[in-house]
Amino acid sequence: MKFDDVQPGVWPELIHPAYKSTVKRGPLQPALRIDAPVATSRNIDPAPRILLPHDTDLTRRGQGAPLGEKIVVTGRVVDEDGKPVRNSLIEVWQANSAGRYWHQRDNHDAPLDPNFFGFGKMMTDDDGRYRFVSIKPGPYPWKNHDKAWRPAHIHFSLFGNVYAQRLVTQMYFPNDPLFPYDPIFNSIPDEAARQRLVSRFSLDHTVGDEMLGYEFDIVLRGRGATPFGL
Numbered sequence: 001m002k003f004d005d006v007q008p009g010v011w012p013e014l015i016h017p018a019y020k021s022t023v024k025r026g027p028l029q030p031a032l033r034i035d036a037p038v039a040t041s042r043n044i045d046p047a048p049r050i051l052l053p054h055d056t057d058l059t060r061r062g063q064g065a066p067l068g069e070k071i072v073v074t075g076r077v078v079d080e081d082g083k084p085v086r087n088s089l090i091e092v093w094q095a096n097s098a099g100r101y102w103h104q105r106d107n108h109d110a111p112l113d114p115n116f117f118g119f120g121k122m123m124t125d126d127d128g129r130y131r132f133v134s135i136k137p138g139p140y141p142w143k144n145h146d147k148a149w150r151p152a153h154i155h156f157s158l159f160g161n162v163y164a165q166r167l168v169t170q171m172y173f174p175n176d177p178l179f180p181y182d183p184i185f186n187s188i189p190d191e192a193a194r195q196r197l198v199s200r201f202s203l204d205h206t207v208g209d210e211m212l213g214y215e216f217d218i219v220l221r222g223r224g225a226t227p228f229g230l
Contacts, residue, residue, distance in 0.1 A: 009190030010227050018183035020144050050089065056122045058092075058134040062115025068097025068135035070211035073171070073199065076128040077158060080222025084128025091157040092132060093119040099140030099152075108140050133211065139178060151178040151185060158218060169228040171216045172198045188227045196226055 015026035054060040059070060077085040095101050095118060098110040102117045118137075122130050137152045153170045160166070172185065176198075179185055188194045196219075205213025218226045 007190070007193075007223065007225070010188065010193040010225055012184075012187035012227065013189070016183060016187040018145075019187050022187075051121065051123065055120050056132045058094075058116065058118065058120045058132065060133075061117050062113075064115050066096065066113050066116035066135050068113075068116070068138075070133070071136050071214060072131065072133050072205055072207060072211050073154070073214050073216060074129065074131040074202075074205050075199075075216040075218060077124050077130065077218045077220065078128050079220055080224065084124070084126065085160060085220060086124055086126050086128060088124045088128075089121065089159040090124065090130050091119070091121045092134075092154055094134065094154040095137040095140055097135050097138050099138030110138070110140065136173070136212075139176075144183065147181075149178055149181070151176040151182050156218070158220070160220065167218075167220060167226070167228045169218070169226055170197060173214070174198055174201055193225075193227050196224065 013022075015022050015028075017023055059066055077088060077090070079085065093101075095106075096113045096116045098113070100106055100108050100110040100112055102112060102119075116135055120132055120134070122132055124130050134154070137154060139149045139152050141149050151172055153172050156167075156169050156171060158167045158169075170184075172179070185194060185197070188197075199214040199216040202213040202215045205215065207213065220226070
């Protein structure tokens with residue numbers, strides 16, 4: 001990842017006062033540039049220990065069907081010139097349809113779904129494309145300020161050609177009314193960059209009467225880079 005290739009306003013500020021926890025944990029000293037050798041040019045192998053049954057279908061990890069709106073998410077991972085990032089590992093995690101994570105630190109007063117654990121992983125194909133099935137997550141309160149609710153979102157962790165190349169970002173859903181009030185979303189200064197975090201509804205990828213389709217393309221660097229570090 002070459003940070004110098006990214007247009008101004010794409011990366012969120014390390015300290016964004018409206019996002020209160022960054023004031024406590026954000027670095028106060030300027031970053032140091034370290035010249036390091038390239039880790040390797042060899043792709044991550046999709047070994048059996050990486051990909052498990054149902055990793056690409058988050059709705060099939062319990063004993064029955066989870067509650068909520070079933071969706072399919074697909075897209076491409078590319079570089080700034082639109083070239084596919086092939087054979088690359090993607091991990092996703094999210095809240096359930098009630099807006100609660102399957103995590104011991106989430107004590108939000110919303111029900112856990114015994115059939116939805118909210119995590120999965122997949123590899124990009126030769127065209128850089130990925131696809132997974134899930135449940136549309138619900139918004140949830142996060143106590144940053146009065147009436148603080150996060151817009152519905154899915155977390156993405158992407159690895160490039162090697163594990164040392166990693167991007168973490170969030171995918172949002174179109175027309176969420178919470179966008180104007182969310183300091184995490186608005187920590188990205190550039191409006192066009194913020195909109196690159198919003199998925200597109202896709203009738204083409206919608207599966208009959210089973211699930212709605214969404215597209216979310218990810219650009220790893222340079223022109224049109226997807227914001228990350230959120």
